Amino acid sequence: MGAGAVAIGVYFLLPPDGQSLFYVVIGAACVATIFVGSAWNLPRGERLAWQLFGLGLAGQVAGDAIFAVYEVSLNREPPSPSVADVFYLGGYPLLAIGVLLVLRRLGGQTSRTAILDTAIIFSGVALVQWVFFIDPYKHMAFGTESARLVAMAYPAMDVLLLVALAQLLVGPGGRTLAYRLLLASVALWIVADELYGLNVDTYQGGDWIDALWLGSYVVWAAAALEPSMAHIAEPDRRRLPRLTNTRLALLAAASFTAPVALLIERAAHHRVHAFVIALGGATLAAVVLLRLAGLVHAVERAGRAERAARREAEQAQQLLAYQNQQLLEIDRLKDEFVSSISHELRTPLTSIAGYVELLLEEEEDPGKRGHLTIVERNAERLLALVSDLLFAARLQYGQLELERRPVDLQTLVLQAIDSARPRALAASVQLGGDTVPVPKMRGEPAKLAQLLDNLVSNAIKFTPRDGRVDVRLSARDRMIRVEVSDTGIGIPDAERERLFERFFRAQSALEREIQGTGLGLYISKAIVDAHGGRIGVDSAPGEGTTFVVELPVAE
Numbered sequence: 443m444g445a446g447a448v449a450i451g452v453y454f455l456l457p458p459d460g461q462s463l464f465y466v467v468i469g470a471a472c473v474a475t476i477f478v479g480s481a482w483n484l485p486r487g488e489r490l491a492w493q494l495f496g497l498g499l500a501g502q503v504a505g506d507a508i509f510a511v512y513e514v515s516l517n518r519e520p521p522s523p524s525v526a527d528v529f530y531l532g533g534y535p536l537l538a539i540g541v542l543l544v545l546r547r548l549g550g551q552t553s554r555t556a557i558l559d560t561a562i563i564f565s566g567v568a569l570v571q572w573v574f575f576i577d578p579y580k581h582m583a584f585g586t587e588s589a590r591l592v593a594m595a596y597p598a599m600d601v602l603l604l605v606a607l608a609q610l611l612v613g614p615g616g617r618t619l620a621y622r623l624l625l626a627s628v629a630l631w632i633v634a635d636e637l638y639g640l641n642v643d644t645y646q647g648g649d650w651i652d653a654l655w656l657g658s659y660v661v662w663a664a665a666a667l668e669p670s671m672a673h674i675a676e677p678d679r680r681r682l683p684r685l686t687n688t689r690l691a692l693l694a695a696a697s698f699t700a701p702v703a704l705l706i707e708r709a710a711h712h713r714v715h716a717f718v719i720a721l722g723g724a725t726l727a728a729v730v731l732l733r734l735a736g737l738v739h740a741v742e743r744a745g746r747a748e749r750a751a752r753r754e755a756e757q758a759q760q761l762l763a764y765q766n767q768q769l770l771e772i773d774r775l776k777d778e779f780v781s782s783i784s785h786e787l788r789t790p791l792t793s794i795a796g797y798v799e800l801l802l803e804e805e806e807d808p809g810k811r812g813h814l815t816i817v818e819r820n821a822e823r824l825l826a827l828v829s830d831l832l833f834a835a836r837l838q839y840g841q842l843e844l845e846r847r848p849v850d851l852q853t854l855v856l857q858a859i860d861s862a863r864p865r866a867l868a869a870s871v872q873l874g875g876d877t878v879p880v881p882k883m884r885g886e887p888a889k890l891a892q893l894l895d896n897l898v899s900n901a902i903k904f905t906p907r908d909g910r911v912d913v914r915l916s917a918r919d920r921m922i923r924v925e926v927s928d929t930g931i932g933i934p935d936a937e938r939e940r941l942f943e944r945f946f947r948a949q950s951a952l953e954r955e956i957q958g959t960g961l962g963l964y965i966s967k968a969i970v971d972a973h974g975g976r977i978g979v980d981s982a983p984g985e986g987t988t989f990v991v992e993l994p995v996a997e
Contacts (some may be wrong), residue, residue, distance in 0.1 A: 444662030446472070447825040450653055461648045462510040465656070469503035472659035479666030491547065494540035499662065513647070522589040531592075534599035541606035541628065543715040558733045559612075559693060565729060566696030567604040569722035571597050573703050573715050575639045592626050593642075600635050607632055618673065623665035630658035640872055697730055759889065791818030795821040844972055848996060851922055852885060855915045858894035862902060873898075877915035880922050881995040885973045893969045895924040896962040897989050904932035904987070917995065921975075924991040932983040941979060942967040 446468075453464050463964065473496050480492035508526035512519055520526050558721035574948045575597035584590040610625045634654035638645055645651065661949040665671060673819045700723030707714045798818045859875045866873035894913075901911040933948055940946045944964045953989050 443660065443664045446663070450497050450660065452657045453652070453656060454648070458648060459514045461652075462506075462513045465652065466503060466507045466510050468656055469499065469506055469659050472663035473500045473503055475663035475772075476666040479668075479671070481664070481670045483666070483669060488547070491540045491543035492671075492852045494536045494543065495662060495666075497872050498533040498536030498540065499659065501529040501536065505529040505533075523592040526594050527595075531595055531599055534602055537631075538602040538606045541610060541624075556683050556731060558736065560609065561729045562693055562696045562726065562733065563608045564601070564605050565722060566699040567608075567920075568601050569699050569719070569726075570703060571601050571604075572718055572722075573707070575600070577638070577715060577718070578627070596635070600632060600639075603628060603635075618668075618670040620665050620668040620671035621667060623661050624671075627658045627662035627665060628655050630661060632981075634658065688850050693730075693733075697726055700726060743883075791821055791824050815857070816989055821956050844889060846884045846886060848882045849885045849887050849890060849926070850882055851890065851993070852880055852915055854894055855913060855924065858891065859913055861895065865899065866902050866911065869902055869905070871902050872910040872929045873902070873913075874910065875913045877913075880915060880916075880917040883922055883973075883993055884996045885963050885993070889969045890973070893966050893991070894924070896966045897924075897991070900962055901926050901928040901987070901989075903932065905926065920995045921992045922995060924993070925988055927986065927988040929986040933979065933981040933983050933987055938979060938981065942977075 449468050449471075450521040453461055453468065456464055458629045476492060476499065480489045482497070484492065508520055508524065508529070536633070576594050579594045582590070582593075584593065606626070607628045610621075610628060631654075634651050637651050637654070641649075641651070651751055659691040696779075699718050702805055703722075704714065704719050706712075795818065796815055798821060802811060802814050802818065805814060855877050856875065859873060861871055898911065898913060904913055909929040911926070911928045914923075916925075917924045937948050941948075942963050944961065946964075967977050970993070973993055975991060978993075979987060980990070981987035
């Protein structure tokens with residue numbers, strides 16, 4: 443950009459012949475830069491738009507070169523029409539198609555709405571170009587009719603670039619520096635062409651308008667060199683173009699071109715193009731009505747879709763409520779079934795355990811005593827399972843009631859450790875205790891003993907051979923603190939939040955086929971909550987777990 447600005451400044455310091463040649467040099471350098479930049483920044487399959495830009499501008503440079511030959515070598519302008527006009531006019535469609543390809547790459551739509559917006563803008567631009575730039579050539583003196591037609595073709599071609607500029611202004615996606623540079627280059631070219639059309643009788647080579655054309659060359663080349671041209675804008679995946687403020691302003695401006703053109707002609711006492719303005723206004727009105735009809739239909743479709751979605755949501759909500767009610771009923775029936783079965787199992791299991799105990803007292807044969815011991819152990823395990831199921835069922839119905847009295851928690855902790863020693867010894871796990879006298883609390887000893895047994899037995903169960911389980915008891919800030927730590931398999935973070943849910947079992951326990959029902963911690967938390975305390979866990983997979991229970995001291 444800096445080098446281009448310097449080159450433009452040098453251009454205005456040169457004599458007329460030097461200006462003609464240097465103008466071609468600047469243009470050719472910028473065209474070459476566009477091809478180099480596209481090859482540098484884009485893969486082979488995405489260069490077509492920028493190659494069309496380069497070819498379109500190359501046509502302009504070729505026309506300038508022909509003019510320079512006539513002006514420098516022959517000291518006159520080329521005839522009209524000439525080969526230069528072919529190059530000039532041929533470049534405009536290539537530039538417009540290049541802009542279209544850029545917009546298509548960014549997700550520009552060819553929906554009915556986008557086509558109507560383009561038609562509105564095209565109609566407005568075409569009307570202005572005809573009234574103020576094309577039709578005046580019909581009343582000028584030309585040597586031949588073909589020269590007149592060529593002169594009229596230039597502002598007609600500007601219609602293509604004006605529509606392309608409008609599409610860039612409302613183009614899809616977010617803007618990058620390369621996109622803004624491309625927008626500026628097209629705008630500079632159009633402004634230069636329009637000013638030339640208004641000053642065609644007084645324009646001479648080296649006029650200030652040349653700075654706009656040269657600036658367009660330079661900015662176009664800068665856009666090609668800008669690295670962001672590889673992703674010139676953020677693609678827009680919307681099916682329909684957004685009605686942004688810029689798009690709305692352009693559509694409004696295009697819609698008002700007919701009355702504004704009429705007012706300008708009347709104010710300037712210019713010949714009024716009544717037929718052309720009427721035809722243009724009618725065309726604009728028809729296209730705007732089509733656009734408005736599309737908006738109305740879109741609103742109606744949106745309303746129908748909203749009503750259908752609301753009906754579906756209401757139906758889904760009713761179905762969900764019904765299904766939730768069914769699930770609650772199934773859950774209630776399940777709890778009743780478990781409770782009923784547990785009650786039915788408890789009586790025979792108690793009888794089995796009692797008769798086995800009597801048989802053990804009378805039996806002296808070691809082999810038979812071993813068999814009876816196995817029966818007794820399994821009966822006790824089933825009784826414990828039935829008790830847990832019944833306890834969980836009562837919790838579901840909020841039937842946990844405590845028979846509170848003063849409790850010495852140190853005694854209960856020591857009893858829990860002593861009761862768990864045989865299990866720890868059988869599992870080759872070291873079991874240690876560190877307790878100190880603590881203030882008494884009010885609670886139910888049986889439930890607190892069940893809490894401690896659950897935590898200690900869990901720790902032993904999930905600790906591998908040669909591991910260690912420690913139980914600590916302390917008091918601080920009117921709270922009694924019980925910690926049960928182990929060096930076991932640990933609990934993953936993802937499962938820790940569900941640890942106290944009913945029937946939940948960790949994946950590691952399932953994989954190792956460790957026996958359990960998933961009720962122990964659920965019951966433990968219920969007991970702690972009923973006593974006004976709190977329970978937490980700290981664990982790391984492979985390193986061990988620590989359960990912490992805090993219970994309030996008696997007032």
